Amino acid sequence: SYVLSKAIEKIGDYDLIIMGHETIDSSTAHIGAQVASWLNLPYIYYVTRLDYRDGSFYIERELEDSIERYRLTKPCLIAIKMYSRIPRHVKLEYKLRTIFDSPIKIWTNDDLGLDPNCIGLRGSPTVVSKVDFTPxxxxxxxVFEGDVRESVRKLVKSLIDEGVI
Structure with a gap:
């Protein structure tokens, strides 16, 4: 989050930062909140809808039992809820234009002014001790076909034979 926030600072002049709500490596859902904190920005997570009108962002976020609505001014950061929208397919023409018209910038730690004590293993507040993969x-x-009562009897017998019940 620290490195991302420094890169965003270097880019500058942004109105809206859009992130996913969690990473696939740890699923801790803290990167968006931390970037917003580093940049001192208002932040809303689990966003399912975003509109812009009259100089403000109108946002809906979906929680387990409710939908909340917010209005944020620029600049701000939001984290999109997974599966809330299906991305559109980008035309090949636009992909090629992006490749040729947008050079990739590579910045070093010095370019971003990073504090060495805040990056890498030394700067990480968490340490992964072990990663297990389930076999x-x-x-x-x-599939049991035919009469429902007979199918249920077959299912129960099968579950007993397999030691499930």
Whole structure:
């Protein structure tokens, strides 16, 4: 989050920063909040809808049992809720234009003015001690056809035979 916020500072002149709500490496959902904190920006997560009118962003976020609505002024940061929108396919023409018209910038730690004590393993507040992968378990797929009562009897017998119940 620190490095991202420094890169955003270097780019400057932004109205809206859009992020996903969590990363795939740890699923801690803290990067957006931390970037917003580093940049001193208002922040809303689990965003499912975004509109811009009259100089403000109108935002909806979906929680477990409610939908909340907010109005934010620029600049601000939002984190989009996973699966809230299906991305549109970008035309090949636009992809190629982006490749040729937008050179990739590479910045060093010095370019971003990073504090060495805030980056890398030394600067990380979390340390991953171990990553385990669960083995793939073979699964059975049995379809019981015919009379419902007979199918239920077959299902129960099968579950007993397999030691499930």
């Amino acid at each position: 793939k378990v073979p699964r059975k797929n049995i």
